[in-house]
Structures are given as C-alpha cells and as structure tokens.
Amino acid sequence: MRSPNFRNDQTSFARALFHPDEESPANLVDPSGAHAPKRFGVYRNNVVVSLIDNLASTFPACHSLVGEEFFRALAREYALNFPPSSPLMIYYGDEFSQFLNQFKPAQQVPFLADIADIEYKRVKSYHAADGQRFNPASIADAPQDTLDSAKLKLHPSFYWSLSRFPAYQIYARAQAGKTLEGISFDEAEITLICRPEWDVQTQSISPNNKTALTALAAGFSLSTSVEIAQKSDPEFDLQALLTQLLAIGAIERFKFKSGATK
C-alpha cells in the first residue's frame, strides 16, 4: 500500500479551511470511517472565528463605529484574504488599514482605514520596547546654538498617524461610546501615540506639524526640521510641537552634536 502523503494532506487541509465552498478533505472521517464534512467544519469555523475575534480585539473603535455585523463581515473578508503569516498573533492585522482603504464596501465609512491605522499603532506601541522618561535637567543649561543642532531620540513606543479626517476625535468618541455628532469631517488631524509608562496614550495635534514631524523622525536636527517645515508654513512653531511631544512622552532625550548626550 502506498503511504499517504502527509504534506499534501496538510496542504489540502489548510486550503479547505479557507475555501468554505470546497469539499472537506476526503481523508477526514468520523470514528466509523465515514467522510465527516461537518466535523471538519468545526476547524473551518474555529480558524476564521478566531481570526475575526483577534481583529475585533485589536480594532475596538472600528468595531464600535461600524457595528458588530458589518465589522465581522469586513474582518472575515480580511481573514480569508490576508491570513496570518506568523504565529505572533499579537501583531495580526498589520494590513487591515490598507485593506479597508481598498475594499469597496468599507468605503461607506471613508475614515475607517485611518482609525484602524491608529488602533494598529496602539498595539505596536503597547508591545514596543520599554523606553526612558525625559529628564528636563538634561537640557537645562544647553546653549541655544547647541540646542538648534540637536536631534531627537524618540521613545521606542512612539508612533504617529496622519489623517485627512479628524481621526483622533472620531477614535476618542468611538472609544467613549459617544456619537460623532458635531464633528466636522473635513478637518485633517495628526494623532500621536506613545506609551511613556504603563498605558498607551493618544493625543491630537494640528496637521501643520506633518513636515516637521517627518523630518525629526527621519533624524534631522531641530533647526533643519524647522527650515524644511517653514518652506510650506512660514508660521510654523517648533516650540509648540516639542511641548506636545514632551507631554506625551515621545522624546527620550536630545542628542547633541558632538554625539555626547547631555
């Protein structure tokens, strides 16, 4: 008798899990030896439901914005088309925001992808390496010219998310179980995300900070970042941005030119 090919069996098992319309593998039987599609259906259901549940816990604001039924339909579509590629389920959903941007039915709620982006970054922030608290004494007596050429060492749990919608306000309302009444949807917004201590914090800042934030995060000095930002926005105020970054714990320290950290 030919020994059955285990590898091919796992291939057909895995394939059948994600194709509910296809028959269950013929070698799966009940104790009497009869083909058992309903028994196989338990695995089919477990796998897809576990992925949907995982997404529901990673994207609670999206879930509450569109409601249980619609969210689960979106999550099912995502799970079937973008199944996990690693056992690290804590990070599952990395393409959910992009998926929502492209998947037609999700576009009924045009800001949904941006809310998903905030929520996924919150998860990454939650699991990020522990960082340090900013020590104000470290810049207390730095001369202005040194400070100008300083760069930022950002906290490892710091992320930000830009939206052409007021995504932070929407996110916060959804999380508080409130309606979106009164929000003007044509305002852009940047959401800062950081975990300075135990809890992940989110905070909103003006979209004008986009250029400077991009420059600072890319490792440009404070003065260069201001220069770049002022090209498009002559009024740009770095002080205000730094204050907001410090408030959420996004800055670990200033790195001074000599390479020595004050």
Next chain:
Amino acid sequence: MTKAQTPEIGVGFKPEHFANIANDKPNLSFFEVHAENYMGDGGPPHAMLRALDENYDLSIHGVGLSIGSDGPLDRPHLMRLKKLVDRYQPKLVSEHLAWSSHDTERNMLFLNDLLPIPYTQRTLNRVVEHVDQIQETLGRTLLMENPSTYVAFSETEMDEISFITEMQKRTDCRLILDVNNVHISANNQKLDAYQYLDRFPLHAVGEIHLAGHATDTDDDDAPLLIDSHDRPVAPPVWDLYRYVVKKVGIRPTLIEWDNDVPDWPTLYAEAVAARETMLTQTGETSAHALA
C-alpha cells in the same frame, strides 16, 4: 519527618486579572501564559510577567511551534521561544501535539488553531524529530500536551495512546495530560475515557490541565464536544480528574479559561476546587497541606 506535599495549583494568566492577583496574592503555585503573547519587546505584558515571576512559578505554554507540521520547524519562532525561556527560566515549558503553520509555495500561513495529525509511523518520526530539536535548542525538557480532536484520519496506523507513548519514550519529553481533552476526544472518537487514562503513560505526566468545553453536533447529529475553554470545568471532567489523581498522586494542575474570561473570584474558585479534589483524592487534608 516527611513534609506533606502541597498540591501545585495554577491558572492561565489573563491581563484583566492582574490587579486582583497583585492585591490578593492568591494562594497559588504558578501561572501559565501562552508564549506567543509575550514575544513583543516590552510594555505591560513583560511588566506583568516580571511581577508574577516574583511571587509565583511560571509555566510557558507555546501555541505556535506547529510540532505536527510535516515541513521543518519554524526556526525563527523557535528562537523567539528560546529567548523568552532564557529570560524567565520558567518552571515548565510546554507545547502541543498538533500543527498550526503551513509553508505554502508562496509564503508561510499560520492557522491559529491546534490542528490534528494522523497517527502514522511517518508523522511519529517527524514529531519525534521536532521535539528533539526543540529540547536541544532550549536545553531543557519539553512537556507535550495530548490534543482534543474532532475528526479521525483514514490513513491512521496506530491509536493516540500508542503514538504518545512512543513519542515520549523516544524523546524523553514529559507530558501534559489535559483531562478535558481526554473527555472531548473520547466522546468525539467514541472511546472510553477511563480506558484511555489506564493506558496513558502516567509516569511521564508533569502537569494536568482542566478546562471547560462546549457541545455541538456531528454529521450524524450525535454530540460533538468542542474544546472552547470558555466556562467552568464540567462534572464528568472532574470525575476523570479524581480518577487520574488517585492513580498518580499530586501533580501540578492548571485551570485554563481563555474565552469569555470570568472575573477573578470565579476563576480562583475553580483553582480552589482543584486543590480540594487533589487533597481529598491523595488523602492529604487541607490543614495538613497549608501548615
């Protein structure tokens, strides 16, 4: 004078119970965590694990190594497990007799479930090879858990007990005996759970699992039990537990409750019930063990 053996009772740790545990310092021996939930770099998961580690033993229970895969082990994932195990030096490290990852031609697919394997010479060789590799990499003994299953395979060459016995002998691993899984599989595979336990290599059992299950129906509308971990341990599972404990004596016992997680007092009450059962069955008294 010989000291009375204290039953080692643990529960599966859920972050929502952290504050209760930190305040109450419950009388438990260990907490078990799913390895993969602690493979991030930092943050509250590790802060909580460090705090638990100060007062309790830890048990790291992997759900992602896919030991039953016919393809090679996921090396990067094994190294992640090694990093975690090296960092916390837990009392127990365990995994499952199941598969969950599949290497397609294009990419790796993780199926997020503990899927069944057929019991054949070929799968046995592969599982033994994987368990050997893991034990070698971690530099310690692995505990392997008996599965709950919903289907059988037409290519089966041996029964589950023969497979587990042989796997244990050849790898010298230890075993988790999940009594709920025994109850589920016995029902679903139309076996006698007590006969199963009589044949199980009990000498190698290093931990017992208890959990709740749900009831569905199979293709013939007969009851099919589902390993749902979403409710209290069922009476017939407690009966099996009493039977096992009477045979093997005191062994670390874990309450698993992973879905519809209850409040802390409800979960703790299950652990207390397990302790009482173990004391009664092994002839120890509560007062004795707590002295």
